[in-house]
């Protein structure tokens with residue numbers, strides 16, 4: 001049992017799971033990657049100077065009127081279709097009224113009881129000791145709304161001595177199209193709840209990427225999760241749930257679920273009552289702290305947004321969007337597993353390392369599938385991990401691998417030299433040809449030069465020559481090694497070996 | 509018959525961040541009650557075959573193209589703000605929210 005500075009007590013996860021069953025629900029917000037905002041023409045670029053992407057509409061100035069971004073509606077429908085949802089034939093926007101300075105209008109335009117997409121599902125796969133297990137996460141709704149401004153709190157807590165506490169607001173983010181995806185309660189996951197939650201968010205992220213509707217960068221906040229969780233004893237009714245906000249990485253999703261199970265189990269073990277509240281997750285500690293109590297239901301006084309007319313997508317439009325959907329990640333994985341003849345474990349490691357699309361693109365331009373996998377999940381993944389970046393962020397493109405592989409096949413490069421070529425590309429030294437030229441990388445294929453090196457190596461180690469001649473052919477490795485060293489790795493080892501044996505008149 | 513209580517008005521006042529005096533509570537309860545009763549009379553006429561209307565004009569799908577238009581300059585954006593600091597709107601900190 002552990003206690004944090006906030007007074008929360010935790011019991012070990014396994015112990016918690018021996019007495020309780022978790023029920024989870026996940027709300028995910030995704031910022032769409034449209035050029036302009038949801039209701040106005042302001043840019044959605046990330047990282048611009050504060051309050052430079054605002055206008056009367058997104059500042060909520062009197063007299064301004066919102067107009068819906070067509071691409072945002074289209075993207076939402078595509079997300080709904082990808083998540084196997086029904087698309088509403090007619091739905092409205094609603095005003096969610098609340099006083100908080102992150103929304104200058106004092107309300108957020110959202111959707112209430114008429115979401116654009118509803119009743120879908122997403123199948124996710126979790127690796128278990130018994131092999132991959134599929135869970136169906138049901139989707140309750142996908143609705144459209146707008147993102148809020150960004151507040152920076154200042155004053156007492158940050159150590160300022162003068163003045164009262166106050167906040168500074170940047171409204172660049174206010175009005176960026178935001179999609180909320182809400183799951184139905186997920187039951188029956190047992191102790192796999194943390195993994196299922198993580199797998200769901202990851203699958204959702206992959207679907208968004210495949211659709212190209214968002215850059216889904218959790219670290220930049222373009223995808224954010226809230227995790228609802230309750231525990232109950234087997235056979236009992238559902239418990240009271242908490243809502244953990246601020247869960248902003250895949251790893252955090254897993255940790256937040258685990259931590260909340262450990263905390264609620266401890267509360268229940270001690271005869272306590274789980275409070276219906278909002279909790280805030282902290283990346284550094286992996287724990288959450290209590291926020292606002294939700295004992296009194298919030299009263300947002302939703303009502304139909306009078307400034308916007310209903311959205312009524314025609315069947316033709318929906319079907320056109322459905323026909324244009326890309327291959328879904330799960331379908332793609334199954335296809336590639338078959339095509340590349342790999343097992344579940346290899347597939348999972350390719351998918352988890354982010355190599356899947358890169359390997360596919362490399363094979364698509366003619367590289368052998370084994371070679372494509374070897375480079376991306378070997379040398380290049382090692383470098384990416386070393387630099388702490390995603391594989392796709394490396395400077396190496398599938399075309400580079402194609403060129404290098406062609407040179408290996410023709411005998412102009414070997415693996416060792418190829419690694420040096422990639423090293424050069426990663427160091428921005430130029431194209432494959434330029435690096436080979438400037439670094440002087442080429443396999444020594446001139447027999448004369450190789451024979452001279454072999455003779456030199458033999459002369460330096462007459463005892464080895466004796467051994468080979470007396471039949472101990474495995475001793476040849478030492479001479480081959482010496483020749484490779486002498487040629488700085490620029491020779492084909494198999495060829496050196498063959499030439500050596502030929503020189504000594506020995507056959508295998 | 510729909511009616512609005514004094515407690516309802518006090519609750520709405522809190523939600524709207526309005527500080528209402530005792531006499532204002534009485535006054536607004538009475539006024540709002542009249543409005544609600546008028547609306548209730550319309551409800552009596554509205555049968556099941558008449559769907560509730562939220563917009564006066566039967567129009568759907570008014571969209572704009574996803575094109576970036578110039579925003580205000582920062583000076584313009586901040587011009588009407590009661591207080592600014594560091595190119596941002598300066599507002600009182602709301603303590604009961606995170």
Ligand SMILES: [Zn+2]
Nearest residue numbers: 040042055058
């Ligand atoms: Zn704007």
